[in-house]
Amino acid sequence: MLSALFCIIQRDLTLAMRNRSDVLTNLFFFIIVVSLFPLGVGPDPELLQAMASGVLWVAALLASMLSLSGLFADDHADGTLEQLVMTPQPLALLVLGKVCAHWLISGLPLVLMAPLLGLQYGLSGDILVMLVLTLLVGTPVLSLIGAIGAALTLGLRSGGVLVSLLVLPLYIPVLIFGAGAVEASAAGLGAEGHLSLMGAMLVAALLLSPLAAAAALRISIE
Amino acid sequence: MAINVFKFSSPATFYPLAGKMVPWFAFVAVVLMVVGLYLSLVVAPTDYKQGEGYRIMFIHVPAAWMSMLIYVVMAGWAVVGMVFNTRLSSMMASALAPTGAMFTFIALWTGALWGKPMWGAWWVWDARLTSELILLFLYIGFMALESSIDDPRRASRAGGVLALVGVVNIPIIYYSVQWWNTLHQGATIKASSESSMTDIMLLALLVMTFACWAYTIAVALTRVRRIILEREGNTRWVGDMLEDKSNG
Numbered sequence: 120m121l122s123a124l125f126c127i128i129q130r131d132l133t134l135a136m137r138n139r140s141d142v143l144t145n146l147f148f149f150i151i152v153v154s155l156f157p158l159g160v161g162p163d164p165e166l167l168q169a170m171a172s173g174v175l176w177v178a179a180l181l182a183s184m185l186s187l188s189g190l191f192a193d194d195h196a197d198g199t200l201e202q203l204v205m206t207p208q209p210l211a212l213l214v215l216g217k218v219c220a221h222w223l224i225s226g227l228p229l230v231l232m233a234p235l236l237g238l239q240y241g242l243s244g245d246i247l248v249m250l251v252l253t254l255l256v257g258t259p260v261l262s263l264i265g266a267i268g269a270a271l272t273l274g275l276r277s278g279g280v281l282v283s284l285l286v287l288p289l290y291i292p293v294l295i296f297g298a299g300a301v302e303a304s305a306a307g308l309g310a311e312g313h314l315s316l317m318g319a320m321l322v323a324a325l326l327l328s329p330l331a332a333a334a335a336l337r338i339s340i341e
Numbered sequence: 342m343a344i345n346v347f348k349f350s351s352p353a354t355f356y357p358l359a360g361k362m363v364p365w366f367a368f369v370a371v372v373l374m375v376v377g378l379y380l381s382l383v384v385a386p387t388d389y390k391q392g393e394g395y396r397i398m399f400i401h402v403p404a405a406w407m408s409m410l411i412y413v414v415m416a417g418w419a420v421v422g423m424v425f426n427t428r429l430s431s432m433m434a435s436a437l438a439p440t441g442a443m444f445t446f447i448a449l450w451t452g453a454l455w456g457k458p459m460w461g462a463w464w465v466w467d468a469r470l471t472s473e474l475i476l477l478f479l480y481i482g483f484m485a486l487e488s489s490i491d492d493p494r495r496a497s498r499a500g501g502v503l504a505l506v507g508v509v510n511i512p513i514i515y516y517s518v519q520w521w522n523t524l525h526q527g528a529t530i531k532a533s534s535e536s537s538m539t540d541i542m543l544l545a546l547l548v549m550t551f552a553c554w555a556y557t558i559a560v561a562l563t564r565v566r567r568i569i570l571e572r573e574g575n576t577r578w579v580g581d582m583l584e585d586k587s588n589g
Contacts, residue, residue, distance in 0.1 A: 267506055271499050277489050284485050285503060288478035291471070292513075331506055338498045 123208040127216030128223070134193075135224045141189065146228045149182040153236045164241045171240035172250060172301030179229050179254060180290050183261040186225035187286065188279055190217060190269040191336065200340060210333040218259075218266045218329065226258035242305075249304040256317045257297040263324040264289045270335035293320060350427050352569045353578040359562040366559035373552035380545035397455040403550040405448035407557060408476060409511050411441035415483075416508045419501030429565075431497030432572065434504060435487055436565035440557050442480035449473055460524060468517035469525040472510060479507040493572050 135142055156174045157167055194200040203213050233254050234247045242250065268286035272278040300313035349355050381399035388395040415437040422430035452470065453463045464470065483500055490496035518525055573579050 267502070271486060271503060272489075275489055281485055281489055284478070285482045288475045288482060289506065291475055295471070331502060335499065335502045338495055338502065341495075 120208060120212060123206070124212055124216045124219075127203075127213050128220045131217055131220030132223060135220070141186075142224050142228065145182055145186045145225050146232060148185060149178050149229050150232065150236065152178040152181060154239070157239070167240045168242060168305075171237060171242050172246075172298045172305070174240070175233055175236060175250060175254075176257075176294050176298040176301075179233070179258060180261060180287070180294055182229055183225060183258060184265060184283055184286055184290070186221070187265040187269040187282055190221050190266060191273050192269075192278075195273055195340065200336070204337065204340060210336065211329040214266060214270075214332045214336065215325075215329040218262050218332075221266070222259050222262040226262055230254045230258060246301060246305050249310055250301050252314070253297040253300045253310075253317065256314065256321055257293050260293050260317070260321050260324045261290060263321075263328040264293075266332040267328055267335055270332045270339060273336065273339040293317070296320070350429055352429050352432070352573050353576070355429055356566055356569050356582075359566050363559050363562050363566075366555045366562065370552055370555035370559055373548055373555060377545060377548035377552050380541065380548055385542050385545050386539065391459060394455065394458045397451050399545055399549050401448060401451040401455055402546060403553045404444045404451065405473065406550060407553045408441055408445035408448050408473070409514055411437050411444060411557060412476060412479070412504075413508065413511055415441060416501075416504040419497075419504040422497060423501045428497075428572070429569075431501065432565050432568045433561070434500065435497065436561045436568055437557075438480055438484050438487075439564070440560050442477060442484065444553070444557075445473060445477040445480060449477065465524050467524045468521040469514060472514040472517050475510055476507075476514060479503075479510060483507070 153174060156170065160166060160170070191200060194203070204210055206213070230251060233250055237247045237250050265282075265286050268282045268289075271285060272282045275281060296313045296317050300310040300317070303313060304310040349358055377399070381396060385396070385399075387393055415434045418430045418434040418437070421427065422434060449470070452473075456465065457463050483503055486503055487496045487500040490499060570579060
């Protein structure tokens with residue numbers, strides 16, 4: 120079973136590496152959105168420091184959401200998805216593999232880029248570490264929840280807009296605790312509570328969302 | 342008894358039954374609403390702290406309760422629809438969604454009107470308000486997803502999955518005033534202990550709540566009848582019924 124999981128991850132990573140522009144587009148979207156805010160609200164360092172965690176988190180959320188459309192759409196278009204559904208391996212496991220690959224392609228680059236953008240906002244070392252830590256725990260949750268929305272809207276006319284309507288409300292808790300943890304640590308309060316809750320969300324999402332996404336996929340492709 | 346339940350799980354038999362039930366529930370809703378409004382606006386005493394403004398509570402609290410309850414009932418119907426593959430259950434779920442969204446909106450709106458004189462702000466970003474707002478988004482997402490899928494069977498099943506995922510939010514709204522230190526006040530009415538509210542206020546609140554219940558049932562049944570006609574439009578029983586109507 121695990122070999123099927125790794126096979127899916129490897130396949131999706133290979134596909135992504137063959138088509139690198141998609142990965143880079145997503146990353147540059149993140150960078151541009153984050154860079155727009157100082158231009159919009161003015162370069163006051165105190166204001167930027169106060170906003171940094173929220174802006175970075177919202178940008179990561181949007182970037183993660185935009186990349187969702189590619190999660191199942193290509194496989195659906197060329198019929199691979201139907202083959203995957205018919206394999207003896209549980210579909211939820213294969214979905215988990217696809218979500219892992221999606222996070223490695225679209226989530227991990229954001230996490231790695233975040234400290235650099237944090238420097239633009241004048242964040243100090245401790246806060247940068249906390250920012251990276253929350254994004255590291257939080258972005259997999261975004262990919263996992265997003266998979267449900269992507270599966271539900273597969274092949275629909277207004278899929279792209281609809282997926283944001285379905286997925287963004289469910290992203291809100293992650294945003295609140297992710298940005299909250301960074302803010303709490305910037306204010307000198309402990310961020311352990313926020314981080315524990317995010318960890319709990321990650322565990323719950325790992326357990327439940329592949330099942331929900333698999334059910335949604337079966338509905339969408341039958 | 343079991344036979345009766347399954348008999349009415351078919352749209353063809355449920356349609357006339359719902360038609361008979363609607364006027365009763367509508368009547369009960371109107372009567373309770375009139376009594377409830379009289380009790381809450383005239384009979385209930387003025388609050389010593391909040392003055393007359395507290396009377397918004399008599400619509401705010403029932404609406405907030407209904408917004409959560411309707412979501413749970415909707416998700417429950419969606420589960421029944423997915424497990425037993427009954428058409429009617431999914432139709433009930435779709436019929437409840439707009440009413441639930443309306444009550445969520447009323448709860449937020451009256452909350453804003455109440456918050457302005459009491460807290461000095463239309464809106465604060467505390468846990469209960471935010472989670473109630475998420476609930477509104479979930480209702481809207483559910484309706485948007487269902488309406489954008491052409492095949493009604495796929496629409497109701499996809500909506501069911503979404504409704505189930507969104508149920509996570511309900512306990513968060515309900516316990517938000519306990520888990521977080523919010524500006525929104527905690528629960529005044531508790532099943533476990535004596536309520537910290539005078540009897541007449543409690544009575545008015547309960548009458549208003551039951552009025553909302555009756556209203557919801559009447560509206561949902563009316564809406565489900567429309568949905569039944571829409572989805573079963575090309576079946577024989579609908580054709581027969583329309584023919585009977587035009588003849589008689």
